[in-house]
Amino acid sequence: MMILTGKTIVSAVRPPFPYGGEFISQFLFAVRLCWFPLLISTVAVSYGASGIQAINFLNIFGAPDRLGGFFVLAAIREFAPFVTAIVLAGVAGTAITADLGARKIREELDALQVLGVDPVKNLVVPRFLALMIVTGLFDVYAVIFGVFGGVMATVTSGLPLGPFWATFLTNASVIDLWGSFVKCTLFGAIIAIVCCYKGMTASGGAEGVGKAVNQAVVVAFIAVFAFNYVFTQTLLATNPEITVIR
């Protein structure tokens, strides 16, 4: 997998660049598949998990108006990248593994190699770049709908919206947003590599493709979460100013 990562990055930057068309079609493919599941998921998670439970938690301190501040932490720093990665891995990642796996089983990848077409450059690189960029952009989308879920939770709890926005905007920092964005882009890279690798090494007929998809999602989830832990830890420890609630 590491070898594939290296190869992908090297052949992404070394000319010629034959993957433009494939990149665009993969990009649109991922966006088309993911926008609807991601919308439902982000609103649901931020309404339930961070909205209702955080109002409970903050009510204990008698400070439900701090919900906005919590949403910077919850929506921007954690849940938006989390949910984006989960949905992208589950939706676009599985589709990529299924696609590449089927090509591997039908020996299309070998045929490409015989024709002198490098499968890494022409299949993996465009998927890698497309998934990275899509995941990064979807992070913004997820933040927007995550905050919308928070607004829903505030309104249904009968709290005024003014304090929510006030604390949200005073606490939101540029570092948080960049952190979230960079984290999500790297998630996309992890997912793309894992899914392409599992797809390209699929073997054993119909069951092999299914198994490859299965393993791809499992490995991608664990890798994303492990990476997330390290990243959040580093971000919080190296930027203490973003943990201060203003």
Added chain:
Amino acid sequence: MGGPSAGWTAVPRDWFASFGEIVKFIWGVLKQILDLRVFKFSGEVLRQAGLIIMSSALVIWVLVFVVGLQCGIEGAYFSRAVGAPANAGTFAALCNLRELVPYAFGWMMAAKVGTGIVAELGSMRISDEIDALEVMGIDSITFLCATKLLASWLTLPFLYVMAVGAGFFASYLAVVEQIGEVSSGGYFLLFWMFQNPPDLLFSLAKAMAMATIIVLVGCYYGYNASGGPVGVGTATAKSMVLNLVMVHLIGMLGTQVFWGGNARAPIGG
């Protein structure tokens, strides 16, 4: 889902189109269990239960463990930020038991068990093994789907409680050992104060609802796969999409129903 040429609304339209079929299929499977017809194959049920324990338990616990660490560090930093660092335990208790452990469990169930079922049943369907079962006079839905559902009902409550334990342990590690925010005693005092047995039961109910849906959706997509090896791959991918959305919806509804109007906390606001 088609190829790259699929339309913008392909995913929701696909769900609307197959919604009735999925419900009918689910009802068919449940009827087999309610009729107790599934007990004809109790050996198969036990075998499936063993498979779940042997192949899925560990990954689920690993994911829940990592998520528990996450809950711990966010809890430590957030409660420090609101000026109540001693309350890291409170945050960890709410975050783990009520929200993230069920979600992580649902995600991993969908990824490991759900897609595994689709891959297995799908390849059986493609290679005509399901038709062969029918020819031999074995009811394939009972033998393949109902047994899996019953097996997951048998094993998953225990597996889930273990997962909750893994999450708790991870949060403890993160808050007390790694960040050193509060002492072990202070952490546990608040940690146990902010949860009670009904909470565990609610959380379990949420997780079991997710698991049931995941197994049934997996069975549906696997049982109805078509179109060769590509079809199995596509069916696996499709089941994952629906499962993720269902997990999130169940999580949200569960939170709203169980804790929506009542924080169930030991102090008033």
